[in-house]
Amino acid sequence: MIEVDYRFPPDVDAQLQAKIIAIGQTAGSWDQRFSHRDRQLEKHLAEVVQVDNNVAKIRFPVFNTENDIASLLTMIFGKYSMAGRAKVIGVHLPDSYGTRPKLGITGIREKLGVSARPLIMAIFKPALGLSAADHADILKDVAFAGLDIIKDDEIMGDLAVAPTKDRLLACRRVLDEVREKTGRTVLYAVNVTGLADHLLSKARLLVNNGANALLLNVLTYGFSVLEALAADPEINVPIFAHPAFAGAMCASEDTGLSYSVVLGTLMAFAGADAVLYPASYGSLPFDPNEESQIKNILRVRNIFPVPSAGIHPGIIPRALADYGQDVILNAGTGIMDHPDGSASGVRAFFEALERVKEGKSFKKESLPDGALRRAVEKWGS
Amino acid sequence: MIEVDYRFPPDVDAQLQAKIIAIGQTAGSWDQRFSHRDRQLEKHLAEVVQVDNNVAKIRFPVFNTENDIASLLTMIFGKYSMAGRAKVIGVHLPDSYGTRPKLGITGIREKLGVSARPLIMAIFKPALGLSAADHADILKDVAFAGLDIIKDDEIMGDLAVAPTKDRLLACRRVLDEVREKTGRTVLYAVNVTGLADHLLSKARLLVNNGANALLLNVLTYGFSVLEALAADPEINVPIFAHPAFAGAMCASEDTGLSYSVVLGTLMAFAGADAVLYPASYGSLPFDPNEESQIKNILRVRNIFPVPSAGIHPGIIPRALADYGQDVILNAGTGIMDHPDGSASGVRAFFEALERVKEGKSFKKESLPDGALRRAVEKWGS
Numbered sequence: 001m002i003e004v005d006y007r008f009p010p011d012v013d014a015q016l017q018a019k020i021i022a023i024g025q026t027a028g029s030w031d032q033r034f035s036h037r038d039r040q041l042e043k044h045l046a047e048v049v050q051v052d053n054n055v056a057k058i059r060f061p062v063f064n065t066e067n068d069i070a071s072l073l074t075m076i077f078g079k080y081s082m083a084g085r086a087k088v089i090g091v092h093l094p095d096s097y098g099t100r101p102k103l104g105i106t107g108i109r110e111k112l113g114v115s116a117r118p119l120i121m122a123i124f125k126p127a128l129g130l131s132a133a134d135h136a137d138i139l140k141d142v143a144f145a146g147l148d149i150i151k152d153d154e155i156m157g158d159l160a161v162a163p164t165k166d167r168l169l170a171c172r173r174v175l176d177e178v179r180e181k182t183g184r185t186v187l188y189a190v191n192v193t194g195l196a197d198h199l200l201s202k203a204r205l206l207v208n209n210g211a212n213a214l215l216l217n218v219l220t221y222g223f224s225v226l227e228a229l230a231a232d233p234e235i236n237v238p239i240f241a242h243p244a245f246a247g248a249m250c251a252s253e254d255t256g257l258s259y260s261v262v263l264g265t266l267m268a269f270a271g272a273d274a275v276l277y278p279a280s281y282g283s284l285p286f287d288p289n290e291e292s293q294i295k296n297i298l299r300v301r302n303i304f305p306v307p308s309a310g311i312h313p314g315i316i317p318r319a320l321a322d323y324g325q326d327v328i329l330n331a332g333t334g335i336m337d338h339p340d341g342s343a344s345g346v347r348a349f350f351e352a353l354e355r356v357k358e359g360k361s362f363k364k365e366s367l368p369d370g371a372l373r374r375a376v377e378k379w380g381s
Numbered sequence: 382m383i384e385v386d387y388r389f390p391p392d393v394d395a396q397l398q399a400k401i402i403a404i405g406q407t408a409g410s411w412d413q414r415f416s417h418r419d420r421q422l423e424k425h426l427a428e429v430v431q432v433d434n435n436v437a438k439i440r441f442p443v444f445n446t447e448n449d450i451a452s453l454l455t456m457i458f459g460k461y462s463m464a465g466r467a468k469v470i471g472v473h474l475p476d477s478y479g480t481r482p483k484l485g486i487t488g489i490r491e492k493l494g495v496s497a498r499p500l501i502m503a504i505f506k507p508a509l510g511l512s513a514a515d516h517a518d519i520l521k522d523v524a525f526a527g528l529d530i531i532k533d534d535e536i537m538g539d540l541a542v543a544p545t546k547d548r549l550l551a552c553r554r555v556l557d558e559v560r561e562k563t564g565r566t567v568l569y570a571v572n573v574t575g576l577a578d579h580l581l582s583k584a585r586l587l588v589n590n591g592a593n594a595l596l597l598n599v600l601t602y603g604f605s606v607l608e609a610l611a612a613d614p615e616i617n618v619p620i621f622a623h624p625a626f627a628g629a630m631c632a633s634e635d636t637g638l639s640y641s642v643v644l645g646t647l648m649a650f651a652g653a654d655a656v657l658y659p660a661s662y663g664s665l666p667f668d669p670n671e672e673s674q675i676k677n678i679l680r681v682r683n684i685f686p687v688p689s690a691g692i693h694p695g696i697i698p699r700a701l702a703d704y705g706q707d708v709i710l711n712a713g714t715g716i717m718d719h720p721d722g723s724a725s726g727v728r729a730f731f732e733a734l735e736r737v738k739e740g741k742s743f744k745k746e747s748l749p750d751g752a753l754r755r756a757v758e759k760w761g762s
Contacts, residue, residue, distance in 0.1 A: 027510050028506055028714075029714075033722070037510055040542065066539055068576060070601040071536075074535055074536055075536050078626055079665075081628030083628070125409055128409075129418055130415070130418060131421075155459060161421065195612060196577045197577075197578075217451065220454040220459065221451045221603050221604075222603015224576050224580060244454075244460055244462070245454055248638060251462065251636040252632075252635065255629070256632070256636075285465060333410075341414070
């Protein structure tokens, strides 16, 4: 069964609205003309399980959906999303529901050969305007400095200034060189874009041309696209789900869905291998409780949480206390805008990880000269 | 150029936020290390055109996007949607942007052979639990009564109780019979569902098996899926775009996007032939001004507006005054739950159209005995 929690504002009759949802979002009502179908119709109705503190829990038959996110959303919050103020704050799905990631935490760690520490991830910056060769130059700097993963900026699509395949091929040469010289694998999550059919064929083309990870703006392209990629046996690389546009459906108190539903539950059951979302101590306003829920929901399905936005080396002690080891720390400007350049940006993160392990202070004056100190001087700790 | 209007609450520094968007949602910032790329990077920056009454107009280079909705949304409201309270209330695109409908108003009218009146559309009800044969029985009733278009309920997917292809084949036989006996074409918009790749191949299969229209829950499956269908030469039938889930991104005053942006502009530039949305005098709360904007935005691109939800024969005078002739009036229970059955439900709509043409009153006591009077007795006027 599928259970969904809807929160209503205090002035709304939650009991009444819950009944409207349970009927109106499933079979609907019928009269005696369909009495010969009573038993079949009744099977499709949802049931109000409880209403507590103006939060209603409603149980839907799983066979009303197609085991995917789109049919789920259409049922639980399709037409009703337009009916007034109500927010979906919890979605509870059977374990067997949806699509599982092919790699997830264990698979990504295996690919990288890194078992017992957080992974460090960077973002190509500036976001738009660099050529494919510029990307390769940047990658060379950060990859040889020890970076685990790099990703395109989410707004860098398949643009004339640096077409996706050109970026991949230029960067693939660097990845090969790093592997040859250091034995290390570095993942490059290439942003895959386009109309749905082209996006899916482009993803296969990229993987066939050496892409070892993909980035998808799930919420602007559609959950059905993520699920198709995750279910495709040719796409044997991890898929990094980007949260762009999540605020459009999550930022309101009274309407839409919780961040933990969209970036936690829905991403987790749609086949993402790693999910990016704003860190509560980052540059975007984000509720620590939602962040914690997202992390837990993802990990249950072996998916890497990737707190992002405003991540810099100074927050590492707090991030490790919150997250432990199974996390990908994703920094854009926090690596690329290091005062001594992006390679120092990467080194600052690894110095920080080392320093936490040794239990040493992050106070500026206690730090030795070097990349970490320079980072903390710029961004604090 | 792409121009976007962002509305901020009164306590927000709109000028500052506009600058953050113009830079942060495009190239980002860079330092002297990229000074050799200054000219290229600058080309990708957006520009704040004006800030008036806490609404900021920002102009983005069109070449930052891929001429589609997903890359547009990622740029204009991707990361920034998570930054705080801001609502996208206008998106202005070049005429050449995006995907055009293959049929639209003129194409749908041509298929039906109906030129100068509103089209009447019904929805299969109850929504879940009827068999394919039940659907055919219902269709027979309403189609022979003169209906123009019928559609699946949006939550009726490819379910065991009535698989999509079975529904199509059962209904197709009825459509053929209607054509043979009356010469009339009736459209059946079949709900096309599934993971993106399966959805696209299923859509082709359905069309090859006689589907003469498709229904898509654009917002739960993704704009990229609508655009792929609209661009596919094999899909030579009209696509009806359903607004399910629109409230999740439109119902808040302070966050998300306006209904007229999502159900007007974005649908119009993604290739829909007809777009459903709540009628302001229907059963869902809806702002008449937003409704009017949606109608105008769609018609500019030859797309049928389809006001829906709570439509019944009694509102026809008001609907015609607001809409004129180029509209599809879409009724679910307003046809299916007519006291004398669904065929009478259809006849009531046509009686109503006739009565408006003759300039006659809709007051209950002035109505002759018949389907319209019975409808007005039940639902009012």
